[in-house]
Amino acid sequence: MAAKSRPKSDAPDASDRVGRIREGVTAAILEHRLLPGTKLGEDEIGEIYGSSRTLVRTALQQLAHEGIVNIEKNRGAFVARPTPADAREVFEARRLIEPTIVDHAVDAVSPAWIGRLQRHLAEEREAELRGDARASVRLSGDFHRLVAEMSGHSIYLGFLKELIARSSLIILLYRRHDTPACGTDHHAGIVAAIRKRDRAAARAQMLSHLDEIEAELFLKDPAADELRLADVLGA
Amino acid sequence: MAAKSRPKSDAPDASDRVGRIREGVTAAILEHRLLPGTKLGEDEIGEIYGSSRTLVRTALQQLAHEGIVNIEKNRGAFVARPTPADAREVFEARRLIEPTIVDHAVDAVSPAWIGRLQRHLAEEREAELRGDARASVRLSGDFHRLVAEMSGHSIYLGFLKELIARSSLIILLYRRHDTPACGTDHHAGIVAAIRKRDRAAARAQMLSHLDEIEAELFLKDPAADELRLADVLGA
DNA sequence: ACAGGCGAAACTTTATACAATCCTCGCCTG
DNA sequence: CAGGCGAGGATTGTATAAAGTTTCGCCTGT
Numbered sequence: 001m002a003a004k005s006r007p008k009s010d011a012p013d014a015s016d017r018v019g020r021i022r023e024g025v026t027a028a029i030l031e032h033r034l035l036p037g038t039k040l041g042e043d044e045i046g047e048i049y050g051s052s053r054t055l056v057r058t059a060l061q062q063l064a065h066e067g068i069v070n071i072e073k074n075r076g077a078f079v080a081r082p083t084p085a086d087a088r089e090v091f092e093a094r095r096l097i098e099p100t101i102v103d104h105a106v107d108a109v110s111p112a113w114i115g116r117l118q119r120h121l122a123e124e125r126e127a128e129l130r131g132d133a134r135a136s137v138r139l140s141g142d143f144h145r146l147v148a149e150m151s152g153h154s155i156y157l158g159f160l161k162e163l164i165a166r167s168s169l170i171i172l173l174y175r176r177h178d179t180p181a182c183g184t185d186h187h188a189g190i191v192a193a194i195r196k197r198d199r200a201a202a203r204a205q206m207l208s209h210l211d212e213i214e215a216e217l218f219l220k221d222p223a224a225d226e227l228r229l230a231d232v233l234g235a
Numbered sequence: 236m237a238a239k240s241r242p243k244s245d246a247p248d249a250s251d252r253v254g255r256i257r258e259g260v261t262a263a264i265l266e267h268r269l270l271p272g273t274k275l276g277e278d279e280i281g282e283i284y285g286s287s288r289t290l291v292r293t294a295l296q297q298l299a300h301e302g303i304v305n306i307e308k309n310r311g312a313f314v315a316r317p318t319p320a321d322a323r324e325v326f327e328a329r330r331l332i333e334p335t336i337v338d339h340a341v342d343a344v345s346p347a348w349i350g351r352l353q354r355h356l357a358e359e360r361e362a363e364l365r366g367d368a369r370a371s372v373r374l375s376g377d378f379h380r381l382v383a384e385m386s387g388h389s390i391y392l393g394f395l396k397e398l399i400a401r402s403s404l405i406i407l408l409y410r411r412h413d414t415p416a417c418g419t420d421h422h423a424g425i426v427a428a429i430r431k432r433d434r435a436a437a438r439a440q441m442l443s444h445l446d447e448i449e450a451e452l453f454l455k456d457p458a459a460d461e462l463r464l465a466d467v468l469g470a
Numbered sequence: 471a472c473a474g475g476c477g478a479a480a481c482t483t484t485a486t487a488c489a490a491t492c493c494t495c496g497c498c499t500g
Numbered sequence: 501c502a503g504g505c506g507a508g509g510a511t512t513g514t515a516t517a518a519a520g521t522t523t524c525g526c527c528t529g530t
């Protein structure tokens with residue numbers, strides 16, 4: 001976990017250090033280790049990854065473009081805090097795009113892809129089984145990303161990556177706590193429909209899956225601004 | 236706590252030099268003054284805008300994220316050259332998103348918005364009339380962006396901005412030269428449908444408009460890239 | 471004692487300097 | 501004379517230093 005600030009890097013694939021920073025921060029946000037509103041200081045992150053602020057800044061700008069980080073002029077970067085209006089927009093966009101994506105996924109069906117999907121379902125089930133909420137959240141998003149990759153449409157894939165990242169923040173902020181485990185069964189059903197090349201069923205299941213996720217949200221205006229920087233730093 | 240009682244605004248173009256570089260380069264690309272494959276040297280652009288390479292680099296990275304610029308490692312930034320496959324993806328995405336956008340535009344209809352739309356139509360007609368192809372191209376894209384702004388959905392707006400920018404490059408690369416002036420009448424029809432709050436008609440007209448634009452393209456495999464390069468150098 | 475302003479510290483923003491990489495072109499060899 | 505090879509130049513990638521802005525504590529005046 002602790003990255004060392006070694007001047008002469010020995011890393012095998014130290015080629016794309018910006019990418020590694022971006023992935024690391026993204027994972028932390030998507031797994032809900034970094035809470036909305038948390039300040040992302042350039043020095044702080046640079047120290048963690050052993051890089052200068054130039055690279056950190058590049059990564060943060062990319063995340064800002066993806067919508068999961070807000071950059072305020074002369075103030076710094078913060079984990080985004082989507083509003084209920086944002087949430088509604090994100091899920092409307094997902095309801096529009098994802099049925100089309102599964103359509104294309106059906107067209108691209110192959111044993112190799114079915115294998116990847118089922119392996120992913122197994123991972124999801126395992127994480128859920130051992131109560132790993134963080135992995136669960138991440139894998140749930142990864143499932144949708146995987147289907148988008150399968151569709152072969154790079155534009156939809158790029159859009160969906162953004163929507164998934166924002167969704168994760170939205171779920172963190174607005175999920176009702178009384179909801180039980182969700183999703184895995186839906187995902188399995190979607191995979192089954194894709195394997196059977198049943199477009200209509202695949203679309204319908206994806207749509208109802210998204211509806212259910214959104215139904216579990218309580219989109220009130222946020223009054224609780226409890227940002228716990230201490231928690232993040234302590235961990 | 237009054238966290239953000241005053242948004243402090245984002246200073247549209249007062250001190251945002253990165254934004255000015257981005258807008259400038261974008262406009263040049265969208266107006267077809269910069270052709271696909273053109274090298275965008277950092278020093279070169281920095282000289283033009285009187286800024287250091289730091290800011291130029293930031294702007295180029297944003298454009299790369301929008302898909303109209305390609306950045307090759309240790310090579311530099313180039314105006315993107317969408318493939319026919321890219322073109323099909325872009326227009327499929329537009330056919331999916333834009334009908335929904337006009338739906339929302341109908342919901343948001345108001346005298347002020349109708350005024351803005353009609354003023355825009357007048358601008359378009361004027362540019363077409365005086366044969367200003369560059370302004371025509373830019374304004375044609377701006378029309379779609381305006382409708383997206385009217386819809387009030389920031390997610391759709393962001394997505395569409397990307398799609399429009401890419402479309403402009405695609406049209407430049409693959410348009411049949413024998414096609415006459417297009418679009419303005421369609422745009423007028425769309426505005427009329429929006430004003431009448433006729434969702435079905437608005438959607439249908441937008442869809443047929445996009446179909447017509449795509450029908451004017453000749454999406455062959457780019458074996459003629461080298462020939463294009465000769466054109467660029469000769470021009 | 472409290473409100474308001476002054477000043478210093480911390481952070482972001484921008485510029486510049488240094489290092490690494492790639493392309494070009496001339497030279498050498500077969 | 502053709503083709504490979506290496507040095508030089510140019511350009512990008514990264515780090516560091518200077519400049520500007522915001523924030524927060526402290527001090528003063530009422």
